[in-house]
Amino acid sequence: xxxxxxxxxxxxxxxxxxxxxxxxxRYAFEHPVDRPAYLYPVQSTVARGRVIxxxxxxxxxxxxxxxxxxxxxxxxxxxxxxxxxxxxxxSDRVAFRNQFVAGVIAETSEIAxxxxxxxxxxxxxxxxxxxxxxxRDDFRVPTSIAPQFPVEVNKGDVDAALESAPVRLDRIYLTxxxxxxxxxPHTTIALWSDEGLALYVSTQGVSRIxxxxxxxxxxxxxxxxxxxxxxxxxxxxxxxxxxxxxLTLLAARMVPNRPVKFALTRQQMFSQAGYRPPTVQRxxxxxxxxxxxxxxxxxxxxxxxxxxEYAEHSTRPTSTIYAAPNLRTRQRVASLDIPTPCIMRAPGxxxxxxxxxxxxxxxxxxxGLDPIELxxxxxxxxxxxxxxxFSSRNLIGCLREGAERFGWxxxxxxxxxxxxxxxxxxxxxxxxxxPALRYAGSVATIRADPDGRYTVLIAAADLGTGTWTALxxxxxDALGVPLSSVDLRxxxxxxxxxxxxxxxxxxxxxxxxxxxxAGQLRDRLGRGGSVPRQGVEVTARAPENPYANQxxxxxxxxxxxxxxxxxxxxxxxxxxxxxxxxxxxxVNPKTARSQLLGGMTMGLSMALHEEGVLDSRFGxxxxxxxxAYHVSCNADVGEVEVCFLEEDDPYVNPMGVKxxxxxxxxxxxxxxxxxxxxxxxxxxRELPIRLDTLLAW
Amino acid sequence: MDVEISLRVDGTEHRLLxxxxxxxxxxxxxxxxxxxxxxxxxxxxxxACTVLLDGRRVxxxxxxxxxxxxxxxxxxxxxATDGALHPMQESFIRHDAFQCGYCTxxxxxxxxxxxxxxxxxxxxxxxxxxxxxxxxxxxxxGVLVEDEIRERxxxxxxxxxxxxxxxxxxREVTAR
Numbered sequence: 001x002x003x004x005x006x007x008x009x010x011x012x013x014x015x016x017x018x019x020x021x022x023x024x025x026r027y028a029f030e031h032p033v034d035r036p037a038y039l040y041p042v043q044s045t046v047a048r049g050r051v052i053x054x055x056x057x058x059x060x061x062x063x064x065x066x067x068x069x070x071x072x073x074x075x076x077x078x079x080x081x082x083x084x085x086x087x088x089x090x091s092d093r094v095a096f097r098n099q100f101v102a103g104v105i106a107e108t109s110e111i112a113x114x115x116x117x118x119x120x121x122x123x124x125x126x127x128x129x130x131x132x133x134x135x136r137d138d139f140r141v142p143t144s145i146a147p148q149f150p151v152e153v154n155k156g157d158v159d160a161a162l163e164s165a166p167v168r169l170d171r172i173y174l175t176x177x178x179x180x181x182x183x184x185p186h187t188t189i190a191l192w193s194d195e196g197l198a199l200y201v202s203t204q205g206v207s208r209i210x211x212x213x214x215x216x217x218x219x220x221x222x223x224x225x226x227x228x229x230x231x232x233x234x235x236x237x238x239x240x241x242x243x244x245x246x247l248t249l250l251a252a253r254m255v256p257n258r259p260v261k262f263a264l265t266r267q268q269m270f271s272q273a274g275y276r277p278p279t280v281q282r283x284x285x286x287x288x289x290x291x292x293x294x295x296x297x298x299x300x301x302x303x304x305x306x307x308x309e310y311a312e313h314s315t316r317p318t319s320t321i322y323a324a325p326n327l328r329t330r331q332r333v334a335s336l337d338i339p340t341p342c343i344m345r346a347p348g349x350x351x352x353x354x355x356x357x358x359x360x361x362x363x364x365x366x367x368g369l370d371p372i373e374l375x376x377x378x379x380x381x382x383x384x385x386x387x388x389x390f391s392s393r394n395l396i397g398c399l400r401e402g403a404e405r406f407g408w409x410x411x412x413x414x415x416x417x418x419x420x421x422x423x424x425x426x427x428x429x430x431x432x433x434x435p436a437l438r439y440a441g442s443v444a445t446i447r448a449d450p451d452g453r454y455t456v457l458i459a460a461a462d463l464g465t466g467t468w469t470a471l472x473x474x475x476x477d478a479l480g481v482p483l484s485s486v487d488l489r490x491x492x493x494x495x496x497x498x499x500x501x502x503x504x505x506x507x508x509x510x511x512x513x514x515x516x517x518a519g520q521l522r523d524r525l526g527r528g529g530s531v532p533r534q535g536v537e538v539t540a541r542a543p544e545n546p547y548a549n550q551x552x553x554x555x556x557x558x559x560x561x562x563x564x565x566x567x568x569x570x571x572x573x574x575x576x577x578x579x580x581x582x583x584x585x586x587v588n589p590k591t592a593r594s595q596l597l598g599g600m601t602m603g604l605s606m607a608l609h610e611e612g613v614l615d616s617r618f619g620x621x622x623x624x625x626x627x628a629y630h631v632s633c634n635a636d637v638g639e640v641e642v643c644f645l646e647e648d649d650p651y652v653n654p655m656g657v658k659x660x661x662x663x664x665x666x667x668x669x670x671x672x673x674x675x676x677x678x679x680x681x682x683x684x685r686e687l688p689i690r691l692d693t694l695l696a697w
Numbered sequence: 698m699d700v701e702i703s704l705r706v707d708g709t710e711h712r713l714l715x716x717x718x719x720x721x722x723x724x725x726x727x728x729x730x731x732x733x734x735x736x737x738x739x740x741x742x743x744x745a746c747t748v749l750l751d752g753r754r755v756x757x758x759x760x761x762x763x764x765x766x767x768x769x770x771x772x773x774x775x776x777a778t779d780g781a782l783h784p785m786q787e788s789f790i791r792h793d794a795f796q797c798g799y800c801t802x803x804x805x806x807x808x809x810x811x812x813x814x815x816x817x818x819x820x821x822x823x824x825x826x827x828x829x830x831x832x833x834x835x836x837x838x839g840v841l842v843e844d845e846i847r848e849r850x851x852x853x854x855x856x857x858x859x860x861x862x863x864x865x866x867x868r869e870v871t872a873r
Contacts, residue, residue, distance in 0.1 A: 013790050013791065013793070014793065016798065017790035017795075018782060018786075018790065019798075020795060020798030020801050020802075021773065021782065021786035021789050021790060021795070021798075021801055021802070021805055022733065022773050022774045022776075022777050022782070022786065022802065023731075023732055023733025023734065023735070023773045023801070023802035024732065024733070024774060025798055026732065027732075027735075030726070030732040032730060108716060108719075108727075109723065109727065110716045110718040110719060110723075111716075114718075181856055182856055183735070183737045183745055183797065183799040183800045183854065183855070183857075184735070184737070184797065184799040185736070185737070230797075230798065231797060232735070232797045232798065232799030233796070233797040233799060233856050233857055235856070263736065265739060266737070266738040266739065266740065266743075463796075464795075464796030464799075464857050465796065466796070590793050591793065591796075593793070594796055594857070594859060594862060597858070597859070597861055597862070598858040598859060600858075601858030602856075602858055605858070625738065625742060626737075626738050626740070626742035626743050626854060627742045631856060633851040633852075633853075633854055633860075634846075634847045634848075634850045634851045634853070634855075634863065634864070635823075635844075635847040635848050635851040636851075637847070637860040637861060639861065640861035
């Protein structure tokens, strides 16, 4: 059962809006502190090797320099298993180019930066290995990716089914390195004093940072406090503790009682803040002539670092999206001398659905079918991977609603059939899906006061996702009180432990804890009971989902794109995007629409602009700023329309929400690539789609 | 080397000591504690640090503070007067023209500066060549067409990608 909605479903303005439009909302670097010291890092100039000497004399002689931190004087840390990237200044090893090898602490940021340029580091360089060529012999199956999803799926006899299928397709799709590039760089202020450690940090989860930091330095958990009320975008890169946090802590340890401030530069973010690794994906499809899929095989290969394993799980959506009696997915990784990749908006599903949905478009052409009809014919009755029923699934509804809104019926399916004054016009469609996740462990406290106010405390995060607003709406309905009587407090480990804002799981995970606490509070107060003078406080942990093993829980959507390709220059414009989504209950249609619209636009950016270019001679990404790594700007974006289908799902969580942070980016790039094919006849299987590729076609 | 300069920021006069290497952005943020202009790239590539400097929108990360002795600076915090939000700020909230809010003060200052440029008849890259200077931006109607807004606001990146909300938010203000 889901709780009745009164505040939920209301399209109310962001409560943090008035502060944010004036620039008064505090982000990590902006918290006022006394006598801050500033940190600036020194980064390795080799991709692999050993630091054999550090000469700090010149840097140390600059007035205002407090200390040059390096492997010889840095405090020792405990490195948790599987988090080798945090192992900085602990040994002489260099594991990738631009890894931190020293840092300067100074009175001002200008002094720190200048002095850092004077630190001389000598290396014993070793040959490095940074490119994922197909001729390697060290590809391996990742040890595990996300515990709730199998690394690989095998169903039926794929090879035999492919062999005998009347229609066959075998294609390779490539996606490049992509960088989150949140507008707020990764920033930290650390103050180490007799009272313990206080950290202001830009993060998707203060509780996780708290636990990692306490472990690294062997601190009593109660002596560490992490604060992060506002986060200037994250998209996965701020999910985990990154080396910049560790470097700030090492520095703060060395200058006790002085707050140390450290903000990565935009350029440093390209080596320190994770990225979506490039993928090489192979899709093999076997189908009947009427389009029904007989076999589907999907393999994906991506690089990881030698410090940690991260595999881009591009084959995760493959076992969810279409009925395939014979199904096979394969994941491979190889370890290189590069920084560790990490989750980025719709990890796995985003690049994976690019490949699958382009392949489906190719199959539609092969079968002479409308691409929407092809998808309808392959709609599964149960989850193809697990055999579980879906808790709710309305992909067909999204496709049909979108077709009507977009004017799909009038489409002439022949490529190059519309030429408007030198612009080739085409339209494309793709499906979207993302798991409806709910992470265990969040705890909420609710305090009721006799003046009728309810204070809700939980260490949740707002990355721009609208948590400050939407979670208060959830709390109001869980308590059965007006929204105006709820005070929400988040982003601080002074409140109860919370899971991180990731996997579009935030509202589902934190809201479940709040519903549990609210239920206990209401029981405590009894029917119509008044709040005693001293108030009442209840703390409760989110219970497990009793339906967890009975249903497959996923959100779905349909992406439509119109593109115009200049016949002479190959320039691609996207005047129109439409997304129709079935994602459970929508807590705040205003902020949810923005999340989906933002995801779709990031998908446009992925389709046409984004690519980190590695220089294999040196092992770094050369276009490491916002001038050379293009993200969509205002003039790149046209109309973006978002539409929700009503969906009542009693099996996901007490609110009936499925999460909308990632669904919007899934499928968008495929819809655009398919529209480019329709406009031009050019089937581009490598992102980003560039004008030189189109001209050469 | 430190130099004392004076700046008038959001209507308040300040005397402050800056390093000759200090950007106007760092002077505002780190010396004066004005968190309204944001540091997104420090290279003039993202626009998050946009302020009005003597009436014109600039990337404050590309300006050295010491070169702007006596300048008048308006940040998004200073656009709100007597506690009331500027119409552009209200419109951004109503249209949900931001998510994380980090690029937002820069977007809003940029939008306010941009409308003055358009009103003064400054053309943009998408202004038709045949238009006269008075009507180049708005066709004489007083309302900027969407493509003009998109072009003129393209120096302000938004990674949450609220562009499709930013354009109508600005357009609504121009329509008044």
